[in-house]
Every structure is written in structure tokens, then in C-alpha cells.
Amino acid sequence: GLGLFYSGLRYSEDLSILEQDLRPNRGDMKTLDYQFKFSDKGRAVGARFGLLVKVTEQMRVSASVHTPRTFSLTSEYGYSVGITADPNAIFSPPAPQYNDPLNSYKYKVTTPARYNMGVGFVISKIMLLNAEFDFYNYASARLSADDVISFNKENSAIRRSYRNVTNVRLGAEFNFPNPDNKEQAYRVRMGFSSQPSAFGTRVAGLDPILKKGNNTLACGFGFRDKDYYMDFSLSHSMTSGYYSPYVTTSPRFPASSITNRRNRTIISFTLGLNLN
Numbered sequence: 001g002l003g004l005f006y007s008g009l010r011y012s013e014d015l016s017i018l019e020q021d022l023r024p025n026r027g028d029m030k031t032l033d034y035q036f037k038f039s040d041k042g043r044a045v046g047a048r049f050g051l052l053v054k055v056t057e058q059m060r061v062s063a064s065v066h067t068p069r070t071f072s073l074t075s076e077y078g079y080s081v082g083i084t085a086d087p088n089a090i091f092s093p094p095a096p097q098y099n100d101p102l103n104s105y106k107y108k109v110t111t112p113a114r115y116n117m118g119v120g121f122v123i124s125k126i127m128l129l130n131a132e133f134d135f136y137n138y139a140s141a142r143l144s145a146d147d148v149i150s151f152n153k154e155n156s157a158i159r160r161s162y163r164n165v166t167n168v169r170l171g172a173e174f175n176f177p178n179p180d181n182k183e184q185a186y187r188v189r190m191g192f193s194s195q196p197s198a199f200g201t202r203v204a205g206l207d208p209i210l211k212k213g214n215n216t217l218a219c220g221f222g223f224r225d226k227d228y229y230m231d232f233s234l235s236h237s238m239t240s241g242y243y244s245p246y247v248t249t250s251p252r253f254p255a256s257s258i259t260n261r262r263n264r265t266i267i268s269f270t271l272g273l274n275l276n
Contacts, residue, residue, distance in 0.1 A: 002049040009071055012039040017245055025086050033082040034246070037102065042073035058122050066114035073109060078102040107145040112136050128173040138162035138198040163200040169193040183226040191218040209259060214239040231270040238263055
């Protein structure tokens with residue numbers, strides 16, 4: 001098979017940070033108010049092609065390739081910094097205000113290609129087993145622009161910081177026909193997925209948080225009749241990461257970072273009708 005697809009991207013961030021010096025009247029800054037706005041939007045097109053092979057009546061093998069996508073993005077950003085001083089500060093109040101108006105910049109991001117392989121087994125029409133593997137080379141991502149900016153430094157950092165990863169998805173479904181009604185069946189599913197960290201050893205070796213990936217456990221059950229079906233599913237994912245609101249150029253003032261440990265649980269219910 002062959003398919004073409006269109007992808008849209010939209011991201012926005014509105015950040016407000018208020019820092020306060022808890023040591024009063026030291027003759028320096030009392031508070032700092034930092035405001036930052038950022039938005040990114042763009043689009044890309046790509047293609048995917050693959051094949052499905054029926055090896056035996058019980059076994060299927062699949063493979064597909066998703067081409068890299070080049071997003072044409074437009075970023076808008078701006079910031080403001082407000083400072084208040086102690087009454088005996090060495091600089092004269094009012095403290096200066098630094099305002100950067102909302103700026104705009106256009107650039108491109110090329111995402112890695114995706115290679116997928118899968119295998120599935122059907123056992124006596126009662127059990128379905130499936131395994132899928134996605135291969136990414138995150139180090140192949142690139143930044144570019146049509147102006148004089150080359151992004152050589154940034155692309156070199158991408159090659160040093162990221163690596164190849166393999167995402168794994170495993171699933172099993174059991175089908176239990178109703179012995180009293182052949183048009184009815186009960187289904188039970190279980191699944192697991194693992195998305196390893198995209199950071200290479202040079203980066204992940206600095207902190208164990210960066211080594212952690214995203215793991216998801218899922219289960220579900222359903223009921224299917226001739227005219228309708230119901231399905232219930234539950235999934236739980238675990239991931240960790242950092243967020244740094246800003247960076248500094250002086251080692252005397254290291255940037256503050258927030259460690260995010262996220263546990264997410266999703267519950268869904270589906271009710272459908274079969275219209276013949």
C-alpha cells in the first residue's frame with residue numbers, strides 16, 4: 001500500500017516567573033518578574049508505503065516506511081523583564097524594564113524517518129497475538145532556514161545528543177464466544193508499549209532522569225453482538241523529564257530546572273452500532 005499524509009503542528013507557551021530575594025535589604029534586587037510568550041505553527045507532507053504478507057493461515061508479517069517530514073514553521077516570541085530593588089540598593093530605582101516586542105521567524109525542521117515491522121498470530125480464532133517495532137534515528141533530525149542562518153552548531157548538537165531507538169508494542173486479545181448465542185462474544189485485551197529515551201549516552205549519562213523512557217500498560221474488555229458492541233479500556237503511562245524555563249551564560253548563576261515525573265491514566269468507553 002501507499003499513502004500520502006498532511007501534518008499540522010501548533011504549539012504555544014505563556015510563561016510567567018516571579019523570583020523574590022528572601023534576604024531583605026541587602027542592597028540588591030528585591031524581585032524579578034519574567035514574562036515570556038512563544039508560539040510555533042506549521043505544516044508538512046509525507047508519504048508512507050508498506051506491505052502485509054500472509055505467511056500462513058495463522059501468521060501475518062508487515063513492514064512499512066514513513067518518509068521524513070519537513071515542517072515549514074513560523075515562530076513568534078517575545079519577553080519582558082521587570083525588576084524591583086531594595087530601598088538601599090546600589091543602583092537607583094526605578095529599576096530598568098527590558099521589553100522585547102513579539103518577533104517572528106521562519107525556519108524548517110526535518111523529522112526522522114520511521115521504519116516499522118510487525119508480526120501477528122491468530123490461534124484457533126480465539127487468541128490474537130501481535131508485536132510491532134518502530135525504528136527511529138533521532139540524530140538524523142535537522143534544522144534549516146532560507147536566510148543566512150546555517151544551524152550548523154544546532155545540527156551538530158543534535159547528532160551528538162540523540163541516538164537510534166526502537167519502540168516496542170506488544171498486545172494480546174482473547175475472544176470468548178457465548179456458548180448460548182453464536183452471534184455474541186466477549187473479548188479481553190492486554191498490552192504493553194515501551195518508548196526508550198532518545199538521548200544518547202553523552203547526555204543521558206549525566207543524569208539518570210534523562211535515561212528514562214515512556215512505558216505504558218493497557219487492558220480492556222468488550223462485548224460484541226450482531227447489532228452493537230461495547231468496549232472499555234484502561235491505560236497507564238509513566239515518564240520523567242526536565243523543564244528549564246531559561247538558561248544562563250554564567251556558571252555562578254545556574255539555571256533552575258523542574259523535574260517532571262508524570263503518571264497518566266486514561267479510561268475510555270466505546271459504544272457502536274452495526275448498520276447492515
